[in-house]
Amino acid sequence: MTSLIILYAIFNDHFHDYLSDRNKRRVQRRVHEQALEKPRLRTSKQTDLEQSVLKSIDLDEKNRYTEAAEILIDCLEVKFGDRDEDLNDFFEFVDQNIELIRIISDNLAHAVRLFQTINTRGKDLTVSDLTKSYLLSNLKDDEDKDDVIEVWQDITTKVDDDYDTLDSILGMYRLYLQQSKAQETRYQELKSEFEGKDPKEIVNDIRSFVDNYNGIENSGSKEIFILENLSHTLYWKTILIAAKKDGVDYFDELRDELIGFYYSYWIGDYTSEKIKIPSIKILTLLRDEASLEEIKDYIESKRKRDNIPERVRDGLYSDNVYGDEKWHKSLLVAIEYSLSDSQKVEQIKKRGGGMHIEHVLPKSYGSAMEKYDYWEDNFSREEASQLRNTLGNLIPLQYDLNAKAAQKPFDEKAAIYQGRRGKPRSSFDLALRVARGNYGGWSPEAIQAHRNYLIKKSAYLLNLPADSVLTEDNSEGSE
Secondary structure: OHHHHHHHHHHHHOOHHHOOHHHHHHHHHHHHHHHHHOHHHOOOOHHHHHHHHHOOOOOOOOOHHHHHHHHHHHHHHHHHOOOHHHHHHHHHHHHHHOOOOOOOOOOHHHHHHHHHHHOOOOOOOOHHHHHHHHHHHOOOOHHHHHHHHHHHHHHHHHOOOOHHHHHHHHHHHHHHHHOOOOOOOHHHHHHHHHOOOOHHHHHHHHHHHHHHHHHHHOOOEHHHHHHHOOOOOHHHHHHHHHHHHHOOOOHHHHHHHHHHHHHHHHHOOOOHHHHHHHHHHHHHHHHOOOOHHHHHHHHHHHHHHOOHHHHHHHHHOOOOHHHHOOOHHHHHHHHHHHOOOOOEOOOOOOOOOOEEEEEOOOOOHHHHHHHOHHHHHHOOHHHHHHHOOOHHHEEEEEHHHHHHHOOOOHHHHHHHHHOOOOOOOOOOHHHHHHHOOOOOOOOHHHHHHHHHHHHHHHHHHOOOOHHHHOOHHHOOOOO
16 A cells, blocks of 8 residues: 555656646545545554655655655656656556455454465565554554554654564564463464553553663674674573663673673584573573572583583684684674773674685685795695684784785785784784784794684683683693
8 A cells, every 4th residue: 555655656746747637637636535535544654654755755855665765766767768658558557457455354363364365565464563453453442542553653663664673573572571482473472472461551561672672782882792793683682681671780791691601602513592492591580580690500500511611612723713613703803892991882894895804824825835935934834724714813804904915924914904104004903913923923833822812812701711711732822
């Protein structure tokens, strides 16, 4: 329905001069009907639709309606160009052949099945669609329905009308309420949880949950950025939202415990399936008003049973951290965050062209040895093969600096990292640490020393004793 309203508005505002007189009258009548005469067909975000589309299309006003309008305008211009007759034929076809059918059903399950059968828009009903409809179906009073609609509109505004985000939040809310693995669809689980409860109280509680979600998302905290770089979000976000919403007084300490817990299982080469039950246990402890010490004791005993220190040690000392381990970039970024004294930092984007993982000893060491004596003088080919993809040879670096450094000898790499001769320097402390000569050049010993430094930083991040993840030969490694 909304798409049709936008299409009529486009013809009325953008293509008006290209329409025949008869079609001009038709489109003006249709827009008038949609805007004034048929409020039952209006969308729940009618204000946005009226202000930015129906009154006059304002593409400078950014919302989902103007985005749809802009796409439709571009498509029509490409399709019809200056062929006015074809454009008029298209308008007449739409106007005369499309029929709107309104089907009323008192049974939501039946209505959903019916929609899925006749749905031709290519997009299924979302969990938020179904949840809102279910809540409204349990209200008789129109005033109560208006109250729920108003709160729901506020909720969608808080997530910028991103229904994928809202569906994800509702999944977290389901977990928050039930503290168990889902046995049915997200909607069915929520429906079961909502039965017999006041829809107005439910929708207000969802709004509170969304507020706490946004509080975490917009915190600008380096610890939250570290958690965002995990390969999953459901469990840690639900736990932290619950902590905020329930008002626990140890939020920061809990957040740090979660960093150690989830990263240690990731580096320890466990799958996401392994963290589901302990995550639910942590959430249950939290909601049962357990103390921080009780939660820490549970995490410690669980990690001990799962041999986490040994598994983490094996991961950190792997000969192929770069090739085999998906966590290496997230861990280096986490250590980089930890080196900042400021609580509020700029988020380091792992994806896109901004950041790259640099091999100090070049990844293609063979060709580098042929070009530069430095690498052949400092490494045998066997040493280079064993060390090139280890943790100690990897640093985060801006993409443009990585491209310049590439296979250069170490002194030239160091100059590029530090931005000598008026060039921009690296913004990453780990790159600058290597460049400033902390290890006296780059050699097998330097790589091992830098690896030990990173492992000690990792141990602190993971809430593990350093000696539990350092090998005996390296327990006196570089600081």
